[in-house]
Amino acid sequence: MAEQTLILFWLNFFRNIWNDNSNKIFLWKRIFYVSTFFIMPRVKLFDENEVLTKAMNLFWKQGYSATSIQDLVVHLGINRASLYDTFGDKEKLFKKSFELYRKQSIDKIRQLFQNQPNVKEGFSELFDNAVSEALLDKDRKGCFAVNNTTELVPNNDSCLEVLSSNRRDFEKLFYEYLKKGQSKGQLKECKDLRSLASYLFIIYNGLLVVSKIHTNKKELADSVNLALSLLS
Numbered sequence: 534m535a536e537q538t539l540i541l542f543w544l545n546f547f548r549n550i551w552n553d554n555s556n557k558i559f560l561w562k563r564i565f566y567v568s569t570f571f572i573m574p575r576v577k578l579f580d581e582n583e584v585l586t587k588a589m590n591l592f593w594k595q596g597y598s599a600t601s602i603q604d605l606v607v608h609l610g611i612n613r614a615s616l617y618d619t620f621g622d623k624e625k626l627f628k629k630s631f632e633l634y635r636k637q638s639i640d641k642i643r644q645l646f647q648n649q650p651n652v653k654e655g656f657s658e659l660f661d662n663a664v665s666e667a668l669l670d671k672d673r674k675g676c677f678a679v680n681n682t683t684e685l686v687p688n689n690d691s692c693l694e695v696l697s698s699n700r701r702d703f704e705k706l707f708y709e710y711l712k713k714g715q716s717k718g719q720l721k722e723c724k725d726l727r728s729l730a731s732y733l734f735i736i737y738n739g740l741l742v743v744s745k746i747h748t749n750k751k752e753l754a755d756s757v758n759l760a761l762s763l764l765s
Contacts, residue, residue, distance in 0.1 A: 593634070631699075635702070
């Protein structure tokens with residue numbers, strides 16, 4: 534009843550304005566302004582990369598299943614409409630977040646390798662950085678890629694492909710670095726570099742996982758030195 538009364542009120546209001554010729558220009562202006570609001574593209578009031586970084590850290594900390602849309606809305610500081618309009622649904626946002634993590638991780642390691650011409654010293658620095666960063670992480674998040682693998686595989690085929698692609702990219706980066714070192718005489722020609730690259734990728738991810746529960750840096754360093762003994 535109240536809704537009908539309100540509708541009748543506004544109908545009478547606009548009818549009276551329309552019948553009054555002096556108010557027709559005012560009415561057309563109002564109609565123009567309202568239509569412009571709906572037709573003109575909306576300007577985003579947030580930085581997409583900053584929001585995506587926040588989403589990445591939340592998924593990394595809580596996991597995909599434990600993170601709800603409401604968690605994302607609160608943590609990202611944007612409303613649901615903006616979230617869906619910009620990033621799509623939860624799964625699409627998760628994949629974009631993981632892609633950001635992949636890019637940041639690979640770019641960081643590639644830069645380290647470029648700055649360190651000695652292969653053994655390069656991997657030593659990589660593993661040492663991984664242990665140090667993991668032990669300093671108060672949330673004990675571990676490796677985002679491994680976390681996603683244990684949670685989502687084999688039940689999510691689309692995520693399986695993303696994670697498999699991540700493994701291939703890392704192993705390719707490791708292989709190319711090893712091959713470059715071998716061409717400089719830093720590694721024996723008889724070594725199977727692809728198998729070695731795969732092994733070092735496993736060690737790298739393993740360190741990030743084990744350091745969540747094993748915080749003795751010396752013992753972790755001893756494991757690293759054992760792996761590095763293969764690089765001779």
